[in-house]
Amino acid sequence: MQKKLKLWDATMLVMGSMIGSGIFIVSSDMMRNLGSGYWLIVVWVITGIMTVAAAISYGELSAMFPKAGGQYTYITEIFGKMTGFLYGWGLFAVIQTGTIAAVAMAFGKFTAYLIPALNDSAPIFQSGTFRITWVQILAIVVILLLTFINTRGVKNGKLLQNLFTTSKILALLGIILFGFLLIKDSNWTQNMSFGWSGFQNFGREVGNDLVSTGWQPISGVTLLGGIAAAMVGSVFSSVAWENVTFVSGEIENPKKNVVKSMVLGTIVVMVLYMLVNFVYLNALDRDGIAFADKNRPAVAASEVIFGNLGTVIMAVLVMISTFGCINGLVLAGARVFQTMAKDGLFFRSATENNRFDVPEKSLWMQGIWACVLALSGQYGDLLDMISFVIVLFYMITVFGVIYLRIKKPEIVRPYKTWLYPLTPVLYLIIGTAFCVLLIWFKPQYTWPGFLLILLGLPVYWFINRRKIS
Template identity: 70%
Template sequence: MEELNKETPAKRKLGLFDAAMLVMGSMIGSGIFIVSADVMRNLGSGYWLIVVWVITGIMTVAAAISYGELASIYPKAGGQYTYLKEIFGKMMGFLYGWGLFAVIQTGTIAAVAVAFGKFTSYLIPSLNDAAPIFQSGGYKITWIQILAIGVILLLSYINTKGVESGKWMQNIFTGSKIIALIGLIILGFLLVKNNFWSENMSFGWSAFKNLKADASGNFLKSGWESISGMAIMGGIAAAMVGSVFSSVAWENVTFVSGEIENPKKNIVRSMVLGTTAVVILYLLVNFIYLNTLSRDGIAFATNDRVAVEASQQIFGNGIGTIIMAILVMVSTFGCVNGLVFAGGRVFQTMAKDGMFFKAAIHNNKNGVPAKSLWMQCIWASVLCLSGQYGNLLDMISFVIVLFYMITVFGVIYLRFKQPNLERPYKTWLYPVTPIIYLVIGAAFCGLLLIYKQQYTWPGLIIVSLGIPIYYIIKKKEQQL
């Protein structure tokens, strides 16, 4: 106990602006620059591309508004883990925390860090051209993966130096990418020479089509085939996998509740302001894609890097590629920082509950959970080397939405279970707002279960592996 008393406690150093920057910085990574290509291949129309992003935006803001009520009731570090544990019990909290450490948080850190490395290779081609450091069969370790690990190590180290260090890093990089995105949006309308907006929107609502590929994997521009019935809904759900994953991680701000000033008000404000701003930015960026590129230009963008193609149309081939590479580097670097900064607080809270390694409990002299941050760093680095983070993340959007749904349902459940509980903030338009999220989320998950099982069962298996681990931990607790 004496050792616990000596540790430096966390201090509330994050204001509303800092919290909003964390929300936005954690959301905007590499997804918005890539996933619209896959959405267009699934749907084939500018109208449906916008519909997918609008539905995703409605989901995101509705969830943030609902989470605000729980944040005001439980203004503690750990955020979503704490909400699930307090409402549904330790096992539900542990399963979320287990999934977060196994792949949700760490896998996202790895994927975004590797994206940083890949776009760096645009500016330093030798990174792409260099021979692998190690190769055995289909497995290899490249310099891009090493650079990604270096970024994770650097940002983990910076965040062990105190909340102020992580805060300023987050504010600078998030502010930079927001300004850059706004600039890209404005110039995308002013400088573009060939305007494709009318062409992309001329397909109308009836042009719901799916792009096929030949046996060699080459895209067939004549291979668009009309789809009807329930398959339309399945196509929308499949297209939303990327947009949903590009719009998660806003809840990271709840992980650091213990370090936010006036958390009962500022957490909900930061979530609503941050998610709304990002949703608007995402829509405007997609308007730029539709304005600067043809339908085929979006769907067939090289390596799905639709933002690079758009930037080349705006600024020219050479400078456009460089500008976009720098923008994505700034975006991904700031996103990794936000994820690293927030994630360690959840694992520390789990450790205090006996649900994680005991070493993660303590703060260092700077008042931050350094050992928890390093554990997160090590596993994220392992996932970088594994090369499997991308596959895991494709499969985890389903599980992320499931946990969102359970948490949003917790708002309704608590209203019935504990109606007299103090609620400094109450969900706007309750119960309409949480029901909107639950309906859309249920449709998304249900359609994936029917049409795209490869996006569902692997994530469920990863989370389910936490069940025996939970009972092992519980048994050890009983033996003490």
């Protein structure tokens, strides 16, 4: 593959893939689980530590295996083809394609703020609870458009990624700046007055709105469960940085630039996320965050900052953010499926590059399945189920750093994990606590996703039936 991506391009891919729609939405559910500005900040700090620690740990593997496929390649090299396939299976079935579908739907929904006719029009088709809307059609059009653009070469995808990522970072910085300069009546003191006391309030549906049913104090193990439940949102908003490892084969000097882009990109994004939540805590009271209209605290805060124009400003910002995020996910994901195909674990035609030196068939396979998920309307439920599995695969990969240090100390390591073994161990401790608490308090977020991944086992055995016999 041609080395067409520089350090700046790789960093933009990291940041652009991370910043989608999550940061504009998830803080509402997080506040309902935590009920305190202190704990909201703590959860984002924990998530930031986890994310950067994982990126630092992945750096060692990216320097050892500087080729396309990234995390799939690391898992396969360390733990064998079956484990690598299960990761790739999950990536194609839900993780990558489901995220593309979810972010594309967020693009469609925020576009409907500017074009109300999209929301107000009758469904194109409806049968029982299943329906096809114009928002879904718009989401599919965006997925297909960005897939097509990326089939025209890495350069096109790179330019689009750099443009939209730079735009949304500047826009976020603007929101952060004005979120403190233009607020006359700050809610910061009130939100922080709850101190280290935790509260939960899941609310109830009244029409199309979620309203408060009263805050209930929580402490001890129950508070830990609230933290784990809140982290589902913050973790979902902070994944996809590893997408840059998928395109290692197209990055200049990947042994150095992949780890630099991951560490720099994750640090900058997590700082931005923290500052955005400071804006929420400054502009809105506790109920304003927890029960923002349609779980969109960013829109509520923007209306306080900019008045009636705030809705339009935030809708445009989210459209820019989600468009760039989809592009990064589309660009990177197809490289994994191409690498799997070369290993005999995916459709053989996915191995081929077109005349623009990109895996066109792999891109279209990914794009079409993402469209199916968007059309089904099940992407949200699937992503809720798979969040637990995403963290498990992160943990498996981070553990691989320690495993290789013990089993194969002689391997040349162009880059070594900073503060080893503290960094990977810290991630594994936090990740384990998160997973255990989710299993305990929110089993609906755990076992369905785990079963979905295990469904890949018969597929793997079917693919390898001749080799086994």
